[in-house]
Structure formats: structure tokens, C-alpha cells
Amino acid sequence: MTAWITTQIGSSLMRGQRDSGVVDAGVDHGERAGALRRVGDLVLPHRGGLAVRQRGAGALLTEAGKTTVSTNLAVGLAQKHPQQVVLVDADVHFGDVASALNLEPTHTLPEIARGRAAGDSIALKGVLTQHASGLYVIPGSESPAAADVVTPQDLGTLLEMLRGLFEFVVVDTAPGLTDHTLGVLDHTDSLVLVTSLDVPGVRGLRKELDTLTDLRIVPGTKHIVVNFHDSSRGLTIADVEATIRSTVDVAIPVSQAVPLSTNQGITLVQSGGRDPATKRLREVVELVAPSEETGRGRRGRRTRT
Template structure:
């Protein structure tokens, strides 16, 4: 646990931070604003985290933020207008920007993020000084949703899985559209994002949590999204290395990282699988779909990427197709975990940009998708953390 210090003239904010942190909090007045980090009583403490109220003097608060960040302190800025100072705060090095009226759960999530960042910086400093202690590994789970061919409902499954997890665990899930050329995650969620996967994998961004923070789009359910590119030619700008760094960084911030991939097994999909803890394979109830699924399973086993934690989803299930679920299981040598019926509700929800699990329907498709959420969340469910990032732009 870090040493927390609150700089504010507001007794309410100081008490709220103390309650959210669950520890004794040192507080000093924000008027006048300290000019340098050396003037703070917690300056020499190990892993110090400063909650700084920018209300009395925003310019002075930003200068102090930059100074604190330069000496390794972690700063969370509080403001009555967090959106107005957000960009300047991130530029100054603030770990987060929150409202002075934030709820206790919001404060707790922000402080948890700051505490983890302070811990990571302490480990990095120890490493530079020759210490051998390894930093804690990311605890979030990367769940890759893949399919052998297109047109089988993979994106529908990925978006519903992500929305279902986001509703079950608020502020805990991010969905990455890794179908760089023809990704439709944004359309399936009814979003008009400002940034895309290309932005999130540019330069040092995929390994920089603060830079990634400003690129996430937030869905109405609380789900965070990194959509695919609008340009099919952008695939050349998204390399496997950047994908690996991106997923590693996101796994350090979210409980669940859902990855919607392009059909087949391209370079980006293989990289995602290499980073994944869970795999969801989707296919359709027809001969080409079943054959493709069997080939994909065989290939993944050959390259050592058929994860032990995996689930098979069979879409467009209909008793009049001449193939049964048992036929599919016999052919691929695996149990089908989720069967999605050929139902009018599914294309209607896709066309409207409203995933089935965004509502409270009782149709069979919704029930089966809910079952998939339960299967994924049940595996190694000891992982428990809400997102470190809040209030991103969409």
C-alpha cells in the first residue's frame, strides 16, 4: 500500500479519499498551493501517491503535478471540471483525473490504479538499482474470440460476451477489435469512435497506459472499446509486436480483455492467442463451418495454442439443417458448450447496434449468450479488479 497525501481545502474530499483508501490520510491545505514536491510532508515516503485538488489554482496544480511526476510520485488530480483540464493533466503526468464529487467506488478505483502505478515505479527503480525482485504480472484475463471463416457470427458473440462481462463487473472489461481490415465491433455496438486500433498501436502507445487511456471509447454499458480501422489498408501498420504490448498493457488494467479477431489464423490472431488465457471458438451449423472448426482446432494443437481454457460456440442451430450438434461434436472431437439458435432476434440486434445482452431478453439466444458469460467468468474467477481507467472519451 502506498503512502497517500491529499492536498485540498475541502474537508469532504479529504474524508472521502480516506474512506475510499481505508487508511489514515495525510492532508495539507491547497491554499497556498505548494510550489515544489519537496515541500510536501510525504516527499520522502516510499511509493507516495498525491491526490491534488486543482480547484483553488489549476495552473499551480498542473505545475506541481509535473514536478511530482518528475521525482517519481504518482498524482491523481481532482477537479470540478475534470474534462476541461483532462488533456493538460495527462500532459503534466497525472495518473488520473477525477471529479471532486466522485463516488466512493469511483475514488476507490482511481486510488487502486494510482497505488498499482506507484508499485510498478518502485519495482522499476529497484531494478535500476540492481534489485532482483520481479514486478507483479498482469492479472487480467485475455479472452480471444476466433473463427475458422467469416459469416459465422463471431463479432456478435464477442460483443455480447464483452457487454455481458461489463454489466456483471462494471468498469472491468475492454473489447479490442483485432479484425484490422474489416472489423465491425463499433457498428455492432452502435458507436462512432474517435480513435482506432491503429492509434492504439502507434509508436510507444501500446506500452504506455497513460497514452492508451485517452484512446478508449466507452459504451453505454461501461464497456471500453478499441475499434478496428476504417481503412482495410491499415493492417500493415498493426504489427504482432505492438499487438502483444497492447494486450499486455490492457491486461494490467482490466479484469477482462476480450479480443475479436479476423477469420482464420493470421499473424495478429496468433499473437493474441499467445497472450491469451482463454479461447472462444465460433462456427456455424453447416459442413464448411464444421470442417473449418476441425482444421482450426487441429492447427492450434499443432502449434501449441489450443488453450486448456476454451469454449466452443455453434451458431445458426436449426433442427432442419440435416446436421445435429452431436454430429458436430463427433467430427471435431470436442464438446459444444454454447448453441445459438437460428432466431430473428439475433440479426435484429446486430442491425440495430444493440447487443442482446445489453437488454434483459428471455429468448433462447440471450440465454445461451448469458451461459457463455457464465462459463468464461467461472474459469479462474479469483481474478478480481475493476478497471484502473475511468471517464475516457468516446
């Protein structure tokens, strides 16, 4: 999934949709567990999600390029909304947001989520890592073992605190429907779901979408991004849409600029490049926080390459 992003998109679009959470009050933990058993193991290695939440409204696998999408989205939002965006690395055990942004954090998710700062908004902002773009970041743990102390409840409490401090809270989740990811969804207004252009990834995304429907977890809105789009791979965007029974919003092409950007720790939206991948990543930013003119001009349209 939001590779999930927890996001909310527009000032009026999402208002009032999720004041009490995305999970239907009629769904108990037994129903949720049963639905997960019916679809089987959903921790699949080809997709991920981002969740984005905006104040006042009611979250990616490496193979799918989930963290590339989340970091570029968060930096792009920070460029449009300085000092008003925070990125949370909620891939609790194996997150690599700090590496992708070339950050050396002093404080990481476990100590922030479990420490005193989690209950004090002034102290919380003081322990966040700041990126050169003006983006605030809560990096993942330094080791898988260190992350074991973070519970889904800890993560939810932290997200609620952050929503009072920032206009946009972007959450880079682990792939699949883990307990932590389901916890993030309880605090999510919108999802950006990322999949790679291959059969396992697309089928996995379909299972996740079906599971969310089964669980009656209904975000205010969702966007679907296909990464590593290449017409020579034998799959088309139409094939993806037919499988997942939903529209693909953006298809990001294969680009040599992406691994170079990752290795340098500089997001493509920072670089000012004009290659197709950078343009598509900027379109993801516009999906989440459309400019006034863009919102009017692109209403009802989708992007393909």
C-alpha cells in the same frame, strides 16, 4: 478460432497456467509455418474466435456470428464487472465491432497500437472508446489500408498493456489462423471458438483445432459455441462433436432477434430479452466468468437446444 476471444475465466482456474505465453517454447517459427502448410489455407469463411484474458493469468467470421458473440460476451462481462472489461477488435482489416455496438470512435486500433498511448497506461485508457454498458472498446481500423501498419508485435504489446488495466481483455479476431491471430494466441489464456452449423464451418473448426494441437499452442481452456443452431439443417450437435472430437458448450439457435439487434447496434444481453438466443448468449458469459452459484450448479454440464 476466439472468432477468437482471448479470455481468462476464473480466479483460481487459470492462475499460473500461462505466465509465459501459450506457445510451447520448443516450437519455432519454422515448425509453426510447416504445420500451417500441412493443413493448407485456414482462412475459412465459416468460423471465428474470441480470446479472453483475465489479469493475473497467463479471441469470428460474420457468417459464423463471431462479432455478435464477442460483443454480447464483452457487454455481458461489463455488466458483471463494471469498468473492468475491454474489447479489442483484432480483425485488423475488416473488423466491425464499432458498427455492432453503434459507436463512433475517435481513436482506432492503428493509431492506438502504433501511437504513444501504447506505452503509457494512463494515456492508453484515455483514448479508449466507452460503451454505454461501461465496456471499453478499441475499434478496428477505418479502412483495410489503414490497418496495414499494425503488426502482430504491436498487437501483442497492446494486449500486455491492457491486461494490467482490466480484469478481462476480450479480443475479437479475424477468421482463420492469420499472423495477427497467432500473435493474439501468444497472449491468450482461453479461447471461445465459434462455428456455424454447416459442413464447411465444422470441418474448418476441426482443422483449426488440429493445427493448434500440431503447433502445441495450448490455451488454459477453450469453449466451443455453435451458432445458428437449427435442427432442420440436417446436422446435429452430436455430429459436430463427432467431427471436432470435442464437446460443444453452447448452441445458439437461429433467431430473428439477432439481425434486429445488429441493425440497431444494441446487444441482446442489453435488451433484457427472454428469447432463446439471448439466454444462450448469457450462458456464454457464464462460461467465461461463472457466478459462484452457477459455477457450482453447472460444473460438468453443457447446454444444448
